[in-house]
Amino acid sequence: DGTGTAPSISVADNTYTDLAGNLGTGDVLDGTDGFVVDIVPPTLAITTDDLALAAGETANITFTFSEAVAGFDANDITLVGGTLSALVTTDNITWTAVFTPDGTGTAPSISVADNTYTDLAGNLGTGDVLDGTDGFVVDIVAPVVGFTNVTTNDDTPPLTGTIDDPTATVVVTVDGVDYPATNNGDGTWTLADNTLPSLIDGPHTVSVTATDPAGNVSLPATGTVTISSSSILAFDNTDHAVLSPQPSHHLALKITDVAYGIVKKQCFHKQLYNYLILLMISFRQINFQTI
Structure with missing residues (x-):
């Protein structure tokens, strides 16, 4: 009747006889026999284990259907900005594949259109899209960090420099030891005064790197901080x-x-x-x- 009500067809006992007049037994055909009416279309959700891809990274893509489906394959998938490996499933409900960006930095998109597959009852399914509106991006541009040599009579000096990505994490390495710096969000970074241990007089090697949220690491900005606190008395x-x-x-x-x-x-x-x-x-x- 189009309502999706569970169907049932039955004949009661003693409602008929054989030719000799013996009353007959009835029977029921319903859901216990697998007799169902399915008018609910299947749905799809496309997800990834890594929304922000850096240069050289790949992502595992999962296609999760609300129920077992028929007729779904790679031809139903539209790709932008990369390629997809062969689809793998064990239950016709969850499918997985690996997305590889094409290296151009093109905004990625993976989509399945409506009505391109059905459930086992033949109901046409709805599609889904995974793209930038979900936070799915490919970022292949590393941040750029800067540092200018410093000469000071402060043996635990503050250090500053430039950074072109307000979301990047900055690490300052002095004499081989790493110190987390503060990204000020205004194009500069700062290593606070007295963060460094007391440095002896002379030059000390400095290397600064920045890592953006996608995992791209900058080229190191190198230089020296020279402590000149001594004089002859x-x-x-x-x-x-x-x-x-x-x-x-x-x-x-x-x-x-x-x-x-x-x-x-x-x-x-x-x-x-x-x-x-x-x-x-x-x-x-x-x-x-x-x-």
Whole structure:
């Protein structure tokens, strides 16, 4: 009757006789015998295990039908921006294949049109599309990151640079150790002050890379950060005057006991060269360094 109501045809007991007058037994034909009316069209959902593909990546595509179907094959699939491997199924409900982008960066699309397959009752099915509206994209362009050499007297300096992708993750490598940096979202990145450990005087290698959400990794931006915090402190033992340098505001003296690993810092303010500095030192091996 077109309503989809489960059909049933029955004859009751004792409603007929044979020619000798014996009452007969009835029977029922219904769903217990597999007698059904199916007027519901099957549906399809196309999904992927990786929505954002980087250069060289592939994605596993799954075609999931609401029920077992007939007549579905590769000819029913329309592809844009790549190719699809052979379809595989074990139950005619779930089909899988591998999508390979064509390398051009073309926005990918995988679709099955309506009425291109049926369920086992012959009802025509509805299609589906997997494309950019679902977040399915191919991104083959790596971010570009920049860094400019730095010379500073701060031995735990902040570092900054440029990045052309506000969503990229930035990692700064100093002397072989990685430090996550902050992408400011405005075309710059920052490694905060005091993130680095105390660096000794001299140049230190820096390499900066950025990775976008698709997994594309930038070429490294390389350079150096040079720490120049030391200067020679010369004393005139005659009048206890500091000959050089002669700071106009302050000087900090760093004293390191090499044998015991003790570090002391003392700041001398105002016109240092006008004052007598008396150092009483009981270390075995002493390094002096102005900082």
